[in-house]
Amino acid sequence: MPPILSVSRLKKRYSTALAVDGISFEVRPREIVGLLGPNGAGKTTTISMVLGILSPTEGEIAIEGVPLARERSRALSHTNFSAVYAPLPGNLAVEENLYVFGLLYGVPNLRQRVEELLKEFDLVAFRRTKSGALSSGEQARVGLAKAMLNRPRLLLLDEPTASLDPSVARHVRARIREFVTSGAGSVLWTSHNMHEVAEVCDRVLVMSHGRVLLEGDPRTLPARYGHKTLEDLFVAVAREPLCVREEGA
């Protein structure tokens, strides 16, 4: 099956700083891929480029085979995202936000879809509440409901459970897992919670200094590099990325 997301030799340079250094990877159908790495590794820059809000210096991105650079609108119509740093406008009510973004994503039967999502994410009681008046956990659920509006083929999640309590976070992980297993789409997921990554992701890419250093199954990858847990491996990459690569070689 062709990949849902194909990233090829992607590079982003800001004047003298190289934020992303020629990375290539794929996200296959019904796969959850974790994009890991310490702060400044290039994860958010990579996600921004996949979302079309940041143009690469070099390289190509294709979503379901549609080149993002040449057919941005078509490529993004099957994509959606949720990120802690991009809350929905706080001055609109929850259902208003869902209607506005539903129109932007060209969602058919929008009224029905909004009702489904309000129920699915337990937001019915907040439908007329301004999004900015919600708690951070409730706002995260609104963001996830928005991310599911168009039943995306590619879902980009940048720390989607960062502001959620453990119970809600578990529910959200289950929802996303269900979204993938039901055959709806694939997920590119960034998180600093290594237990969560090990639980949810089928495959992880570990980035440092703009490069993908390691790739593999989050349950077996630590042992391959002489570490007990994914968190130990993460810490090793954050402290001495070159040593980790040499040990694994």
Add this chain to the structure above:
Amino acid sequence: MISLRRISAIVLRQTYLLRGSPVRLLPLVVWVAIDMLLWGFMTRYLAGIVPSGVQPVLAILGAVLLWDFFIRIMQGVTMPFMEDVWSRNFLNFFATPLRVGEYVAGLVLSSILTSTIGVLVMLLLAGAVFGLSFTAYGFVIVPFVVFLFLFGISFGVLGCAIMLRFGPAAEWLIWPIPAMIAPFVGVFYPLEVLPAWMRAVGHVLPPSYIFEGLRTVVGGGQVSTGELFLSGALVFVYLIGALVIFWRTYRHAVRTGLIARYSAENLA
């Protein structure tokens, strides 16, 4: 292909904001009403002291109304843009299939929606309280209104480009734009009273020809067709220029990451 649904999303967002907040609706009505009352009584006073044959209501109140129309149109474009600035919404909007042209079209349609409210209030007050009727100007008022509308759109789009490029603090550069242009375009006086350098600036601003034309009509003269065409041509130059500048600013913002990080004062 341009999507009407995506354009309507931008208008719907603005409609929700107006519906949900009387604080947003009030300035659309209050400021124009104050302007109309202030200048309406001024012209009523002037009508009593100037020689008969001079028509201050048509010359001054009509000019005030047209100038306010330009301001409403311009702010009608910049206000929904500022809503995106204040709610840090660029990332959300531009990560959707929304095209930049559709976004601008949505801002323009939002402007028509909001400025219509203000214009209706102005027309109502000017007509009912001070007896100003636009039929007195004849058909020439139609191109005047169209050109001022397009000029307002141009400066609205230009204002958005400035804010996108220089960050939220650039909002303070946008509000005074109409007040900075007004002395050069002779809203209340003929250009001939201006010093040469100000007249030269006025000649490249389309409203100059509109307000000169308005005074000519009020004085019983004929508006020069050549000047009307020149005004129209200048308006199109401004409009295309503003759209090109916005497009290039957007491309710059996507290249440098401003769209992704647009939020604070650190962008200037």
